[in-house]
Amino acid sequence: MGAESQPITVLKGVGPKLAQKLERLGLLTAQDALFHLPFRYQDRTRVVPLGSLQPGQAAVVVGDIELTDVAFRGRRNLICRISDGTGFLSLRFFHFSNAQKENLVRGRTLRCYGEVRAGRDGPEMIHPEYQFIDDAEPETESALTPVYPTTEGVHQLSTRNLVQQAVDSILPAIKEWLPQSILDDLGLPNLRQALLTVHRPSPEEDVALLEAGRHPAQQRLVFEELLAHHLSMQRLRERQRKHEAPVMKGAHELQDALLANMPFSLTGAQQRVLDEIRMDLAEPHPMQRLVQGDVGSGKTIVAALAALEAVEAGYQVAIMAPTELLAEQHLNNFRHWLDPLRIPVARLSGSLKNRERQSVLEAMATGTVKVIVGTHALFQEGVSFAHLGLIIVDEQHRFGVHQRLALREKGLDDGRAPHQLIMTATPIPRTLAQTIYADLDVSTIDELPPGRKPVETVVIPDTRRAEVVQRVQSACQEGRQAYWVCPLIEESETLQLQTATDTEAALRAALPDIKVALVHGRMKPLEKERAMAAFKSGETDLLVATTVIEVGVDVPNASLMIIENSERLGLSQLHQLRGRVGRGADKSSCVLMYQAPLSEFARQRLAAMRETNDGFEIARRDMELRGPGEMLGTRQTGMQQFHIADIVRDRELLPKVRAAAKVLQSDFPERVQPIIERWIGQRQDYADV
Numbered sequence: 001m002g003a004e005s006q007p008i009t010v011l012k013g014v015g016p017k018l019a020q021k022l023e024r025l026g027l028l029t030a031q032d033a034l035f036h037l038p039f040r041y042q043d044r045t046r047v048v049p050l051g052s053l054q055p056g057q058a059a060v061v062v063g064d065i066e067l068t069d070v071a072f073r074g075r076r077n078l079i080c081r082i083s084d085g086t087g088f089l090s091l092r093f094f095h096f097s098n099a100q101k102e103n104l105v106r107g108r109t110l111r112c113y114g115e116v117r118a119g120r121d122g123p124e125m126i127h128p129e130y131q132f133i134d135d136a137e138p139e140t141e142s143a144l145t146p147v148y149p150t151t152e153g154v155h156q157l158s159t160r161n162l163v164q165q166a167v168d169s170i171l172p173a174i175k176e177w178l179p180q181s182i183l184d185d186l187g188l189p190n191l192r193q194a195l196l197t198v199h200r201p202s203p204e205e206d207v208a209l210l211e212a213g214r215h216p217a218q219q220r221l222v223f224e225e226l227l228a229h230h231l232s233m234q235r236l237r238e239r240q241r242k243h244e245a246p247v248m249k250g251a252h253e254l255q256d257a258l259l260a261n262m263p264f265s266l267t268g269a270q271q272r273v274l275d276e277i278r279m280d281l282a283e284p285h286p287m288q289r290l291v292q293g294d295v296g297s298g299k300t301i302v303a304a305l306a307a308l309e310a311v312e313a314g315y316q317v318a319i320m321a322p323t324e325l326l327a328e329q330h331l332n333n334f335r336h337w338l339d340p341l342r343i344p345v346a347r348l349s350g351s352l353k354n355r356e357r358q359s360v361l362e363a364m365a366t367g368t369v370k371v372i373v374g375t376h377a378l379f380q381e382g383v384s385f386a387h388l389g390l391i392i393v394d395e396q397h398r399f400g401v402h403q404r405l406a407l408r409e410k411g412l413d414d415g416r417a418p419h420q421l422i423m424t425a426t427p428i429p430r431t432l433a434q435t436i437y438a439d440l441d442v443s444t445i446d447e448l449p450p451g452r453k454p455v456e457t458v459v460i461p462d463t464r465r466a467e468v469v470q471r472v473q474s475a476c477q478e479g480r481q482a483y484w485v486c487p488l489i490e491e492s493e494t495l496q497l498q499t500a501t502d503t504e505a506a507l508r509a510a511l512p513d514i515k516v517a518l519v520h521g522r523m524k525p526l527e528k529e530r531a532m533a534a535f536k537s538g539e540t541d542l543l544v545a546t547t548v549i550e551v552g553v554d555v556p557n558a559s560l561m562i563i564e565n566s567e568r569l570g571l572s573q574l575h576q577l578r579g580r581v582g583r584g585a586d587k588s589s590c591v592l593m594y595q596a597p598l599s600e601f602a603r604q605r606l607a608a609m610r611e612t613n614d615g616f617e618i619a620r621r622d623m624e625l626r627g628p629g630e631m632l633g634t635r636q637t638g639m640q641q642f643h644i645a646d647i648v649r650d651r652e653l654l655p656k657v658r659a660a661a662k663v664l665q666s667d668f669p670e671r672v673q674p675i676i677e678r679w680i681g682q683r684q685d686y687a688d689v
């Protein structure tokens with residue numbers, strides 16, 4: 001057994017108990033310890049004169065005690081003032097013993113380490129580490145001190161000690177898996193050098209660069225981690241491709257018939273994506289394609305056209321929506337399009353009476369219904385299909401790799417897997433998409449249907465509510481329709497509901513001539529559908545809603561949207577909401593109301609909304625503000641947590657990662673598995689799918 005795969009217990013001081021705790025950090029082998037990377041560094045390599053300390057700086061200082069005193073400032077605290085001839089510093093302790101106080105005698109010399117802050121009486125350190133050195137020379141470290149992630153019951157010092165042991169014992173034997181040609185090309189250090197630098201950076205290294213994760217040594221590790229991720233996803237993809245799927249290669253008669261009935265023709269981008277889908281469906285392997293496109297780019301019709309290809313080939317299609325509301329809307333759209341072609345469409349929903357439900361289930365099982373719309377309930381126990389050939393998942397960001405795999409299992413028919421088409425309205429730049437969704441092929445609808453006018457967005461404080469109500473009134477009197485969105489601001493759904501209900505009542509009272517309706521997630525599906533149908537038909541003018549309308553809702557005549565508490569929402573969510581207007585001929589506007597004062601973060605978000613209507617640009621800014629995991633929901637996308645990589649910060653490496661993966665796969669296939677193991681190791685690596 002190589003040194004690297006030895007259990008962590010080979011390291012000194014690690015018994016079964018500690019090993020268990022370390023497992024929580026993902027440290028199972030001695031090699032894992034070597035790849036446990038610092039997230040911060042302390043500079044204990046030199047003594048900083050007191051006179052040059054800056055607030056926020058962490059530093060080693062040396063000084064003589066001038067005075068020690070107990071002060072009462074709200075609470076009892078011990079203050080010890082030291083000086084070194086260049087300046088003064090106060091050490092402040094909120095917890096202290098008598099003995100401690102007695103020992104801090106005037107005239108003794110202290111060496112301290114801590115973070116400096118600006119106190120009321122000049123610079124101070126709260127609870128610094130300190131030791132008496134008196135006449136001895138102050139000791140300093142010869143390397144920057146790394147700070148590691150730890151877990152409950154494992155001290156920073158023991159973590160550091162373990163990692164440093166691993167550096168001594170394992171690093172010399174660590175294998176370099178990157179071929180020399182790639183290393184030369186990157187201009188980054190080799191693995192051994194990189195690990196040595198991050199664990200024992202010399203005092204000359206740039207701490208700011210290290211803390212930002214941009215040091216060449218870290219970039220070397222980032223590169224390998226991204227490579228491991230990419231290789232693992234590629235492997236998953238290859239395994240998927242080994243499954244068989246129905247070949248759908250028709251004359252596209254149904255598609256042509258639908259297009260002939262449409263009042264518009266496809267945009268170039270829609271046509272291109274449709275061609276990509278057709279090509280996939282004609283293959284004997286399951287399609288795994290993600291279609292991304294901004295809100296309103298016309299993904300639904302592309303989905304319908306894909307569905308027709310499957311139907312023409314004699315298969316059923318399941319369309320999965322994230323909410324009942326959206327399922328209802330898809331049902332209506334699909335019926336509208338497919339009824340003239342005599343293709344039966346059904347919906348499986350929670351609101352069906354038992355008898356209806358039974359008959360839908362039977363129609364699905366016998367194959368008399370071709371297109372079935374529903375939520376994830378479509379894939380529950382007791383639901384079966386006659387010949388499921390295609391699964392369409394709308395608004396993908398709530399479904400991850402695991403769900404995708406589960407869907408495939410459910411849809412297996414004679415050992416053949418259905419094709420999968422996934423639609424998302426949170427478009428992200430191509431290189432990022434290829435990394436985040438590396439197990440999928442990505443198509444992008446990067447063009448809006450002609451004639452769309454950008455939504456004009458204004459940002460208004462809550463105090464000017466009366467004006468906003470006035471604006472709604474004028475719009476509705478002109479025959480336009482409006483949404484008034486009350487997003488979740490309380491953790492409790494009941495309270496959120498309360499807000500929406502109160503708002504509805506207040507608006508009804510303020511706008512007696514306007515027909516106001518309410519829609520929220522707690523309504524019975526049938527009520528919800530009625531409310532939406534009434535709004536769509538123009539019976540109601542103003543729809544007060546919770547964020548249930550966030551995704552997908554399509555009412556072209558609605559051209560005004562008010563969003564309350566917009567400062568609490570993420571950029572992508574705001575963009576989704578705003579995407580509900582600007583779908584018709586009228587010039588649309590969106591009013592973002594907020595409660596002052598705005599945090600800097602919120603200010604930036606709202607400014608971004610005002611500045612751009614472009615979903616890609618919004619996604620880019622959202623990722624910069626929040627990080628991709630937060631924005632896309634790491635768990636939902638199935639994107640793995642990275643140890644050190646940050647795909648936004650490190651995005652420039654991504655094309656090189658893909659190129660390196662190709663080289664490894666073709667010229668060094670035996671290195672693929674070890675790289676994956678090193679970085680992804682015991683974590684879920686979808687090995688059995």
Ligand code: ADP
Nearest residue numbers: 264265266267295296297298299300301449554
């Ligand atoms: P999304 O991509 O957000 O799901 P939809 O599929 O709901 O967008 O489409 C938004 C609106 O644009 C719908 O009313 C749809 O009928 C219309 N639409 C789609 N494609 C075109 C097109 N090529 N030309 C004109 N209008 C289109």
Ligand code: MG
Nearest residue numbers: 299300425552
């Ligand atoms: Mg949609």
